[in-house]
Amino acid sequence: MVALAIVSVALNGFNHLAMKQIEMPWHEPRFWMAIAGFVFITAMLAGTYPAFYLSSFNSVQVLKGSLGFGKLVSLPRKILVVVQFTVSVTLIIGTVIVYKQVQFAKDRPVGYDRNGLMMVQMVSSDFYAKYDVLKTELKNTGVVTGVSTSSSPATDIWNSNGGFDWEGKDPSLIAELATFTVSADYASIVGWEFVKGRNLSADKASDSSAFVINESAAKMFGFDDPIGEVVKWQSWWTKGRSDFTIVGVIKDQIVKSPYDPPVPAVYFLKGGPNWITFRIDPKVDIHEALPKVQAVFAKVIPSVPLDYKFVDQEFATKFASEERIGVLSLLFSVLAILISCLGLSGLASFVAERRAKEIGIRKVIGASIFSLWRMLSRDFAILVVVACCIAVPIAYYFLDAWLVKFDYRTELSWWIFAFSCAGALVITLLTVSYQTIRAAWANPVKSLRLE
Incomplete structure (x- = not known):
């Protein structure tokens, strides 16, 4: 319902920006059937995997706490984070290139004075x-x-x-x-x-x-x-x-x-x-x-x-058509980054919880807050680097194909890709810092009291 409310509010602005006339089919039975079907399938998929996964556990091992399934559980989350940031970095690069192409054309000498x-x-x-x-x-x-x-x-x-x-x-x-x-x-x-x-x-x-x-x-x-x-x-x-x-x-x-x-x-x-x-x-x-x-x-x-x-x-x-593409790319980039940050924050919280005892032991033997932050953040930085390695060639391929249609075209400069990847890395570190610093500041007695 929240999603439907957001779409309903944002639709007019999107139509104006994209020069479309899309309307919400509130009175169409098929629309509500599709929504209900989507919710049902999503709920079933969301519950089926955990149910089968948990039912496969040995009850004795569960009671002993000796499963050691942290890596297996976090792997799908890591894959999702890589996919999300691949999309985000690709959109960021695309937004910068579209803006740069429009500015490149605007900076061309017009040959006359158009003002007034x-x-x-x-x-x-x-x-x-x-x-x-x-x-x-x-x-x-x-x-x-x-x-x-x-x-x-x-x-x-x-x-x-x-x-x-x-x-x-x-x-x-x-x-x-x-x-x-x-x-x-x-x-x-x-x-x-x-x-x-x-x-x-x-x-x-x-x-x-x-x-x-x-x-x-x-x-x-x-x-x-x-x-x-x-x-x-x-x-x-x-x-x-x-x-x-x-x-x-x-x-x-x-x-x-x-x-x-x-x-x-x-x-x-x-x-x-x-x-x-x-x-x-x-x-x-x-x-x-x-x-x-x-x-x-x-x-x-x-x-x-x-x-x-x-x-x-x-x-x-x-310039209207290309500017619309740029604005839409920016909006989708922001949306993709927000979704990526939500997934990243959840993964950071999960990892911090799974490694709470390790963090407690390191603190007891004298590890600094910065060293703990660096240890926990390194894995997330690696995920973003992997995403960037995937996103850069994808973005280059599609943007080069888009720029081919222009006789006057901007260059696909290396700094655009570096800037986009660096921006994604900074966003990642800022997102996970709260969870990692919170875990590093935690009292080690709480995580080690049962050992």
Whole structure:
């Protein structure tokens, strides 16, 4: 009943974390039959082994106290402790690796400044007809530093195209690049980092047939100096291939998955926009700026409810899946450690009781508390070391298989395994210390009075 109560309370939190909709089937007869069957089978198994084991004892030996079955009784407990700590150490290593992988991806240069950027999709013709008015009104609020447009959101790729050709291109290469229509002020508002060349300009007629490319596209094209080179492309607004001159190269940006290589991309002025991107003044608090932005959209385009997105929040969702795995691993690690500690504490109590006379004799002949603690703790430390020797290769195998799917992946550093094993060892010593020190402090007269 306690377990059912705990599960019932924790289920909502688990569903929110795991993005599931699991419900307790309280009204299902099969559910209660399964619970009753589980309780019955567990009770039978828990009672059957001790019953058969105890019935095999010789009554004379029992009365004499000469059975000597301590090792046989403790062996199953030791095996269970090793299994429990194997699971615990594996989960600890997995939790650290997942966290390290997420941090590794988060530390990658994004290629633009995502803080304070807002996006609004142009979902109706009013956005196109009233864009200039909207842009002016937003700037007049005093909280928006610039407004621009693009065909894709800053955190995704909506268009990828082939049909590219250039001098020296390998005929067998199928060149497909992400294609972005942007306004001329998009670069300054988003915060492009230029490696070479310049930005697109609406004031230059020649820039209607110009490209800004990213570093990955520059590598694909293979030009020693891309600036001024011509790329032919059969775009959707021309019948044949048109010449586009490269005027700038920017640093790669994380637009799709932060765990994948950057996608080769080209940016140009022609084409229809789908998104409005604007930046909130960093000197203004976002909670102060948001009502003013909402008021402008409600005034200029009252027919469409404002659906805005923050670029930094959209970018954060790219890590959501791995972060959920990390949190779930942490929760299961804590649960496994608690269960392991309960088993370890029981085993420590059992061993301390079985060796009470030995401890009493050692105390009488002058053994120190520390030497007794070390003697009793050594066996438990050995169990954890055995568990670590089993857990490390298991964790390495599964985590290496998990990391293979990421092009940008963290290293399975040796210190992670050492840290996890050391942590398990410390937890073990802390858990058994109470029982071992309690046994070491006990009055030897009590354990030896019958001898």
